[in-house]
Amino acid sequence: MPNSVKLSNGDRKRGAVKKRLSETTTSRLSPRLKALLARCRPGWSPLREFYFDEEIYRLDLEKIWRRGWLFAGHSCEVPMAGDYLTLRVDSDSVIVIRSNDGTIRAFHNVCRHRGSLICGEERGHAARLVCPYHQWTYGNDGKLLACRGMQKDLDQTQFGLHPVHAREVEGLIYISLASDAPAFDRAQSVLAPAFKPQGLNRAKVAKIVDYQIAANWKLVWENNRECYNCNVNHPQYIKANFDHYNADDSTARVRERMETQVRRSEAKWAVSGLAVSHKETGMTKFPDAERNIWFSANRTALVEGWVSETTDGRQVAPLMGDYRDADVGTLRARTLPNFWNHSSCDHGVSTRLLPGGPQLTFARVTWLVHQDAVEDRDYKLNELLPFWQLTSEQDWKICRNQQAGVNSTACTPGPYSTTKEYNVDAFVLWYLKMLT
């Protein structure tokens, strides 16, 4: 039993964080939840209840999903004024629409009259948002423009669509369901320069694949935050990347290969203003609960001879964005709680998570290419898709399998590898801090 296991050094170092955790205000939590939280300890996986309990899922929605910034989609999915897409965060449906002034706006997809969904489709174009029930009509700025049949003394200014915060950053759209959204500027300052050369705002969607993962959203993130599992589970991924090597197994040969690639790339990329921002084996450290870092992006070298995250490392589509040379390594970004992206010289792949229940996560994987690229002429889906489709599906299978095990009453917290699962630990610390 974990309680009888002696503490490793890693445990002792994390003691300070844990202490702070317990001092955080948890007054609004139920006694039961407080007791569960008190039994979580750094360096170990959380109690199993955090992965299936309905009350905890509701708290996740309240404290994280309806408070933070969520990746909603890509600018190129709504290029013209009136173009919209909808998405669902648990039971909340949101419209993301390009308004007449060109800015992206977001609204709750709920008529202010009788609560009907306004847009029943996942995407479309609407000069005005008209509720299909009684035709209450809203502008794409959310204002109520007409409500034929209502009494004359109704103050229409009071019945605009409930707004949702929205931000657009270099082709990525973020929303926040919070009344007071947290600051976005630090995230913007990291994401904007990182994504600028990739040109996602001059991209087009080549393919969207949707998945239902029978697993809690946190299991999907924990899986994402380590490559301890990569050697066996991700044969395609490890051919392209150095990040499955960690401090403990980066042999002299591996370190030399990585350093050679970094040196070569730094020298070459400096000309185009691209910097290598992750230069070590192992994953970049993310997130950071103490410094409230829920966003990060970095550029790293691929293995020697690879210019794109494809099954053989070759370029499979026209160069994107500002790139004039295929040899740009990969741009990687992730924002909590629902987005990661790997982008190569010729394509980008975004993964968006949305919560569907305590044991259900919706994942959407979107492949983006240059806006002028033509399918079957400039790129083929059977070359573009496999690398991330296989890697994603390998991960979803792992997550489902882990959920089934975590559901067992015999499941007890286990220790994280200090060399390989530091980011899983960091994710859990971030998560627990958000709850409290």
Place this chain on the structure above:
Amino acid sequence: MPNSVKLSNGDRKRGAVKKRLSETTTSRLSPRLKALLARCRPGWSPLREFYFDEEIYRLDLEKIWRRGWLFAGHSCEVPMAGDYLTLRVDSDSVIVIRSNDGTIRAFHNVCRHRGSLICGEERGHAARLVCPYHQWTYGNDGKLLACRGMQKDLDQTQFGLHPVHAREVEGLIYISLASDAPAFDRAQSVLAPAFKPQGLNRAKVAKIVDYQIAANWKLVWENNRECYNCNVNHPQYIKANFDHYNADDSTARVRERMETQVRRSEAKWAVSGLAVSHKETGMTKFPDAERNIWFSANRTALVEGWVSETTDGRQVAPLMGDYRDADVGTLRARTLPNFWNHSSCDHGVSTRLLPGGPQLTFARVTWLVHQDAVEDRDYKLNELLPFWQLTSEQDWKICRNQQAGVNSTACTPGPYSTTKEYNVDAFVLWYLKMLT
């Protein structure tokens, strides 16, 4: 936000009803429910919780579905002694059977021995009701007639089927699951004369179509109680009827058309004893919580040139009941919580609702024609069905869409149109009164 919206005149008028509402005994309700009820206000849609909350659904079952009078089916579905049908009110299965003395009786479909269902089929004929498990045998009056294998000292008189109240009125069968059923005589006095000329007890079922509507039963009723949504959603319906015109949009031309039709009909129908009982545009006012009116029926004129609610207004089946002329307008009736019927000279259409869960309603639409009419000789289903099949399915789609919106945490109560949604408001007031 609704709280900051100034009250309309309609709101003020309804203040008196609201005051009475709050004085009603609510002592058995949970504090949470009382708080939700206290936040409902006349003229506005109820809080979203009323459409998905499990506790409220349970209360709906207790206070309304297991207390009031429910439409169960038509007399012509069980014409002979021993003919039965079964229906389910949430988890309660009920047998409606014609007993040997010719009267309709109803019983819980649960053996008094070990609780097995007795009738597994939806309809059938049984001289005696025999439990399939151990063959306990009941008469069609519910008495336990035999229980082979039980001890001799068992007092069989104590083990008749648990009874359910039943009434038959002009071809319509009503049941009540309550121990003390509410009075039926006022409903009888309204329904009997209205339905008498229609001859539903000399009818036959031409078609039954069953639907599962992914919506709370109250959303289905609220949809039924207004024609504010008709202009766009019901192109077939509005061709035949005047009731989608309301006080605010009944132009002089519309009023003149309606008055002409009413005058013409009154003069003509007087001969046959048929009265025009709804003579205005807009729907007849129903229900009425203050006067405990959960039943109503009226005859109204169709638009000029229409004699039946069909897609082109023409008669599509032989005349029913006492009618000797096709020009009899339409008979319309509705009883809360689960029945409405529109009947023309040649056919009648009944809609029966049954609750399946907080977000699930079973709807059955039944078309009735003269008992001697022969399909394909006297009527064709493709002429008989479309009007109400289309109208019904248009409504179910609206309800599902509304449920999806109401489930959003962003859904807030909205104001009802005083000219077009007076009956939705009346329904909600009736509902809230029943709860408390």
Place this chain on the structure above:
Amino acid sequence: MPNSVKLSNGDRKRGAVKKRLSETTTSRLSPRLKALLARCRPGWSPLREFYFDEEIYRLDLEKIWRRGWLFAGHSCEVPMAGDYLTLRVDSDSVIVIRSNDGTIRAFHNVCRHRGSLICGEERGHAARLVCPYHQWTYGNDGKLLACRGMQKDLDQTQFGLHPVHAREVEGLIYISLASDAPAFDRAQSVLAPAFKPQGLNRAKVAKIVDYQIAANWKLVWENNRECYNCNVNHPQYIKANFDHYNADDSTARVRERMETQVRRSEAKWAVSGLAVSHKETGMTKFPDAERNIWFSANRTALVEGWVSETTDGRQVAPLMGDYRDADVGTLRARTLPNFWNHSSCDHGVSTRLLPGGPQLTFARVTWLVHQDAVEDRDYKLNELLPFWQLTSEQDWKICRNQQAGVNSTACTPGPYSTTKEYNVDAFVLWYLKMLT
């Protein structure tokens, strides 16, 4: 209503047991549950809540399924070291594996690292148990052998698989999820001699059929514990057996037939050391809450001319075990909460129940024949299967139908037949005692 029914003699006799029941410590039960228990009375079926209530189902899992001995499978399903099967008790997945020393062991199918399922398949062979996520590797004795990538100071001895108790008795495998498993020796002393001549450890699986029964597991047992329902529901079964006759309907002719068969069998079987241990019409009495009898086995005569529980009574496969003559009657055994077996000279049929939810039971029926028998040469499935396949499916249908009735709010406890349902009563008393 039951409360007003006068008590039969049976009721009075059971008064003593009931008194003891109420004295049992129930301090950990919720007030609601105590109130429900207090309203149960011997000789009558329990309140309907016991068959669908989530809290009671959770208590069943805790007090019965995760405490007692569960039949898991047959020795012949895991003949070699490393052979394993998995099964699920509600959300707990268990691995049953033959270890290198030849003994059967069982472990929770949950990796001690991050909680992933280790074996994703229902059966297989594994020299070592390797978690698919990060390849933590366990011996088939449960010890953690390797965890590449973890910190060096991790004490691996603390991270063996969580053990599950396991016992093997004459070809049957039992497990217990309890920390302190109840004693198995009395069960062993009954089951071992009974099953020895049947030779299940020299058998092979001829067929497995899995069922999902939409009924609470207790309804399945109650159905199993009486043959009151057999005359009508089990036309195949009653042709072979005497146990559907009970004290009240065993005519002189029936008693004479049974006694003749018993006398004949006793004389003949004595040579082979087989004893007739159930010699009366009606079922053997089982279980016995007072003496904590949750296991039983007995041999009984089939009807004249029948040597196997097949549709025509003829032998359909080679003789099993120690039998040298087909005329050995049937061996019958049952252990609570999840196993029964009827075995004839040529084949055995085991039924294993596992709980899937308040209204869901998984049933697996397994047919076993001699290990050397070859399908289509020595036995045909269309001769082997029908007797128990039909009988089982007839029962599952009854159980589903009963669950639907019990779900009705109108379902009230009914009286048991003292001559035909004494074992149903005994089962309920055992169950209630286990809860408290």
